[in-house]
Amino acid sequence: MPVKNHRKAGSRTREKTTTKKKTAKATKTAKKPASAKATADKKVTADRPVVKRSGKAPQLLRGMKDTLPADEKYWDAIYGTIHRLAKSFGYGRIDTPILEETGLFVRSVGKDTDIVGKEMYSFQNPSGENISLRPEATASIARSYITHGMLNLPQPVKLWYWGPMFRHDRPQSGRYRQFYQFGFEALGEESPVVDAQLIVVVTDFFKELGLPITVQVNSLGTPESRQTYKTELVSYYRSRRGQLCDDCKKRLNKNPLRLLDCKEEGCQAIRNEAPQIVDWLDDASKNHFMKVLEALDEAEVPYVLNPFLVRGLDYYTRTVFEIWSEGDEDETRQIALGGGGRYDLLVEMLGGRPTPACGFAIGVERVINKLKAEEIAVPETPVPEIFFAQLGEQARIKSLSLFEDFRKAGIPLAEAFSKESLKAQLEIANKLKVKYALILGQKEVLDGTILIRDMEAGIQEIVDQKKIVREVQKKLGVPAQE
Ligand code: HAM
Numbered sequence: 001m002p003v004k005n006h007r008k009a010g011s012r013t014r015e016k017t018t019t020k021k022k023t024a025k026a027t028k029t030a031k032k033p034a035s036a037k038a039t040a041d042k043k044v045t046a047d048r049p050v051v052k053r054s055g056k057a058p059q060l061l062r063g064m065k066d067t068l069p070a071d072e073k074y075w076d077a078i079y080g081t082i083h084r085l086a087k088s089f090g091y092g093r094i095d096t097p098i099l100e101e102t103g104l105f106v107r108s109v110g111k112d113t114d115i116v117g118k119e120m121y122s123f124q125n126p127s128g129e130n131i132s133l134r135p136e137a138t139a140s141i142a143r144s145y146i147t148h149g150m151l152n153l154p155q156p157v158k159l160w161y162w163g164p165m166f167r168h169d170r171p172q173s174g175r176y177r178q179f180y181q182f183g184f185e186a187l188g189e190e191s192p193v194v195d196a197q198l199i200v201v202v203t204d205f206f207k208e209l210g211l212p213i214t215v216q217v218n219s220l221g222t223p224e225s226r227q228t229y230k231t232e233l234v235s236y237y238r239s240r241r242g243q244l245c246d247d248c249k250k251r252l253n254k255n256p257l258r259l260l261d262c263k264e265e266g267c268q269a270i271r272n273e274a275p276q277i278v279d280w281l282d283d284a285s286k287n288h289f290m291k292v293l294e295a296l297d298e299a300e301v302p303y304v305l306n307p308f309l310v311r312g313l314d315y316y317t318r319t320v321f322e323i324w325s326e327g328d329e330d331e332t333r334q335i336a337l338g339g340g341g342r343y344d345l346l347v348e349m350l351g352g353r354p355t356p357a358c359g360f361a362i363g364v365e366r367v368i369n370k371l372k373a374e375e376i377a378v379p380e381t382p383v384p385e386i387f388f389a390q391l392g393e394q395a396r397i398k399s400l401s402l403f404e405d406f407r408k409a410g411i412p413l414a415e416a417f418s419k420e421s422l423k424a425q426l427e428i429a430n431k432l433k434v435k436y437a438l439i440l441g442q443k444e445v446l447d448g449t450i451l452i453r454d455m456e457a458g459i460q461e462i463v464d465q466k467k468i469v470r471e472v473q474k475k476l477g478v479p480a481q482e
Contacts, residue, residue, distance in 0.1 A: 061177070062171055062177070063168075063169070063171035063175075063176050063177030063178070064176065064177055064178050065176060065178075065365075069381075071368065072381045073378050073379065073380055073381045074367075074368040074371060074372075074378055075364070075368070076378075076379075076381055077209065077371075077378035077379060078182075078209070078364055078367055078368070079162065079182075081205055081208045081209060082160070082162070082182050082205055082362075085201055085204055085205055085208075086160040086184070089158070089184075089197070089201055090158055091158040091159060091160040091184055091186075092158065092159055092160070093159075093160055093161070093162075094141060094144065094159040094160070094161050095161060095163065096134075096137060096140035096141060096143070096144050096161070097134075097140070098133055098134055098163070098164065098166075099125075099131050099132070099133060099134070100131065100132060100134055100139070100140055100143065101129065101130065101131060101132075102120070102122045102130040102131055102132040103130070104132075104139050104140065104143055104350070105120060105132055105134070105135060105136075105139055107139075107349060107350060108138070108139035108142065108313075108314070108315050108346055108349065108350065109135065109136065109139060109313045109314060109315065110255075110313065110314025110315070112254045112255045112314075113255065113312055113313060113314055114258075114312055115135045115136070115167060115312060115313065116135070118168070119135060119167040119168045119169050120132045120133070120135055120166075120167070120168065121133040121166050121168055133166035134165055134166065135165055135166060135167045136165055136181070136313070136361065137161050137163070137165065137181065137183055137361065138183070138185060138313075138315070138343065138346070138359055138361070139315070139346070139350075141159060141161070141185050141187075141359075142187070142343070142346045142347045142350055142352070142355075142357070143350060145157065145187050145347055145352065145355065146347060146350060146351060146352035150187065150188075151188070151352065151353050151355065155187070155188030155189060156186045156187055156188040156189035156194065156357075157186070157187045157188055158184070158185075158186045158187075159184070159185050159186075159187070160182065160183065160184045160185070161181075161182065161183055161185075162180065162181075162182040162364075163180065163181070164178050164179065164180055165178070165179055165180070165181050166178050167179075173335075173369070174335040174363075174365070174366050174369055175335070176365060179363055179364070179365050179366075180363070180364035180365060181361040181362065181363055181364065182361065182362055182364060183340070183359055183360055183361030183362065184198055184201060184359055184360055185357060185358075185359035186198065186357060186358055186359060187347065187355055187356075187357040188355050188356070188357065189356060189357075189358075190344070190356035192288050192289075192291035192292040192294075192295060192319070193291075193295050194358050195292045195295075195318075195319040195321075195341075195342060195358050196292050196295030196296050196299060196301070197295075198340060198358055198359065198360055199215055199217075199296060199301055199303070199321060199360075200296075200299050200301055201360075202215065202323055202338065202340075202360060202362070203215065203301050205362070206323070206337075209367070209371065209376065209378070210376045211325065211367070211370055211371060211374065211376060212325070212326035213323050213324060213325055213326055213337065214302075214303075214304055214323075214324045214325075214326050215301070215302070215303045215304070215321055215322070215323055216303070216304050216305075216306040216309050216321060216322045216323075216324065217292070217293070217296075217303050217304070217305060217306065217309070217319065217320070217321045218277065218278070218305065218306050218307060218308075218309035218310070218319075218320050218321070219277070219278065219281055219285055219286070219288070219289035219292075219318050219319055219320070220257075220277060220310065220311075220316050220317060220318060220320055220341070221277065221280065221281040221282055221285040221286075221317070221318065222282055222284075222285055222317055222318070223317070223345070224282065225280055225281050225282040225285060226257075226277070226280075228280055229275070229277050229280035230256050230257065232275050232280065233256050233257070233259065233260075233274060233275060234252060234256050236274055236275055237252055237256070237259055237270070237274070238252065240270050243266055243267075243270060244259075244266070244267055244270070245262065245264040245266065245267055247262065247264075248262050248264070248267050257310040258310065258312065259271070259274075260274065260308040260309075260310050261308075261310060261312070271308060274308075276307035276308070277307060277310075278307055285317075285318050288318055288319070289318065289319060292319050303321075306322075309321070309322060311339060311341060315343040315345070315346045315349070316341045316342065316343055317342050317343060317344045317345055318341070318342040318344065319341050319342045319358065320339075320340070320341035320342070321339065321340055321341060321360070322336045322338070322339040323336060323337045323338040323339065323360075323362065324336055324337060325337055325370050325374075335366060336366075337362055337363060337366050337367055337370065338360055338361060338362035338363060338366075339360065339361065340358070340359050340360025340361060341358065341359075341360075342356070342357065342358040343357050343358070343359070344356040344357065382412065383412075383432070384412040384413055384414040384432065384434060385411075385434050385435045385436065385476060386406070386411060386412075386413050386414070386434055386435070386436050386437070386438060386472060386476075387413070387414045387415065387425070387426075387428070387429035387432060387434040387436070387437040387438070387455075388402070388403070388413045388414070388415045388437075388438050388440070389415075389416075389422060389425040389426060389429065389437050389438065389439045389440070390415070390417070390425075390439075390440050390441075391420075391422055391439070391440070391441040391442065392441065392442045392445075394442055394445045395440040395441055395442060395444070395445050396417060398440060398445050399415070399417075399440060402438075402440070402450075402465070402468070403415075405468075405469050406469060406472070409469045409473065409478075410478075411469070411472060411473070411476070411478070413438075414428075414429070414432050414434060416428045422439065425437075426453075426455075429455060430455065434455060435454070435455060435456070435475070435476070436452055436453060436454060436455060436472065436475060437452075437453045437455055438450055438451065438452055438453075438468065438472075439451040439452075439453060439460070444462075444465075448464065448465050448466070449462050449463060449464060449465060450462075450463055450465050450468050451463070452468070452471060452472070452475075
């Protein structure tokens with residue numbers, strides 16, 4: 001098949017385009033009556049049905065985002081890293097539904113928390129049940145542990161997950177209404193070593209990605225010791241009520257521990273003098289916390305004690321921790337990369353047997369934002385190095401079996417089946433920056449050959465179709481598969 005230099009091959013098409021442009025201009029200046037214009041707009045080409053447009057193009061919802069292929073390498077790197085860690089630490093994958101009974105989150109995360117009180121997507125389904133899009137996954141996993149009688153499995157039951165969560169929060173950088181989390185949960189084990197091991201997993205994860213982090217830790221004790229502390233805290237804050245921001249005045253009655261989370265400057269100054277929860281821990285919790293820290297020291301995992309770390313979910317007991325990108329700890333925008341802790345009473349609160357448990361979750365988008373901001377390289381997602389160009393119906397049909405041969409050899413091919421001309425196809429190949437183009441025309445289909453074109457040098461060779469995969473492997477330096 002004679003193959004023209006694709007730059008020259010385009011001259012006819014270019015003429016056509018120019019003529020088209022002229023026609024378009026003539027149409028504009030001719031001032032058709034409105035009805036004639038409408039007819040022209042509705043003109044139907046032989047193979048295209050009429051499209052009735054209704055309204056403006058749909059908009060992306062506020063706080064939601066599309067993830068495009070340009071970010072694929074980040075998602076791949078994060079997923080690959082955590083998947084490997086899950087396997088090596090013995091965690092099994094769990095996927096729970098995105099929709100759960102609203103009551104599950106009210107009872108576990110807590111009705112007075114921001115997450116449940118303000119941010120849940122809750123509604124009635126057609127059967128009249130009150131349901132919510134999950135704002136987090138720990139509650140669902142505790143529910144699933146009960147649903148499937150996991151108590152009867154060897155303990156601890158170690159589970160990991162990856163998926164979208166929904167919170168109708170005020171959108172801002174790093175804060176979305178749909179975001180992805182991955183998390184690890186170990187249920188059925190009280191030992192402080194589990195808390196430390198989960199922190200080791202987190203540390204390993206960020207080390208592998210090359211992102212420096214700080215782990216902040218604290219202990220919240222038991223509900224009883226926390227209650228004594230809360231009373232002390234409320235009395236301290238009451239005496240300074242006049243200096244508090246409006247939100248903190250509300251927190252004083254509703255959720256006093258959250259007073260410690262306020263980022264307002266005035267409230268922070270008051271907080272710095274506030275009583276610290278560690279001084280109110282019961283002996284068993286204090287002992288447990290000391291052992292967590294001892295295990296972290298032993299594993300040489302650095303951490304920072306933060307006596308004011310309380311987390312925004314009600315189910316925590318004893319150890320709590322948060323992961324911050326190094327240098328972000330004092331940020332007032334509250335963009336922790338992840339958080340977790342122990343929730344020894346949650347399974348029982350939801351109707352199961354007493355089951356001590358501990359876990360963490362990391363926000364995927366926040367990790368990606370940080371990797372980009374810090375310009376940390378992640379492995380590139382492989383892109384096709386070969387473009388497949390076809391000319392004519394027979395070649396297009398034949399191409400499917402050739403594609404299959406390349407797929408089996410693990411070599412991805414790019415193509416543009418909708419393009420007829422070789423020029424248009426090679427232009428796309430150029431844009432994709434592939435090294436080689438394979439060209440299959442009618443003649444090649446008949447004599448069982450195919451052309452391989454070096455895109456840089458513009459040189460073409462004729463190859464037997466049966467040998468093309470091996471030939472491409474040689475050119476790309478890929479060893480042949482046995
Ligand atoms: P959390 O602190 O609410 O904890 O969320 C964990 C992480 O999810 C956050 O540190 C952040 O990276 C990400 N995240 C939260 N909200 C948003 C948002 N609006 N936009 C983007 N990312 C967000 C939990 O969810 C607990 N379930 C963690 C846990 C597991 N505790 C024990 N086990």
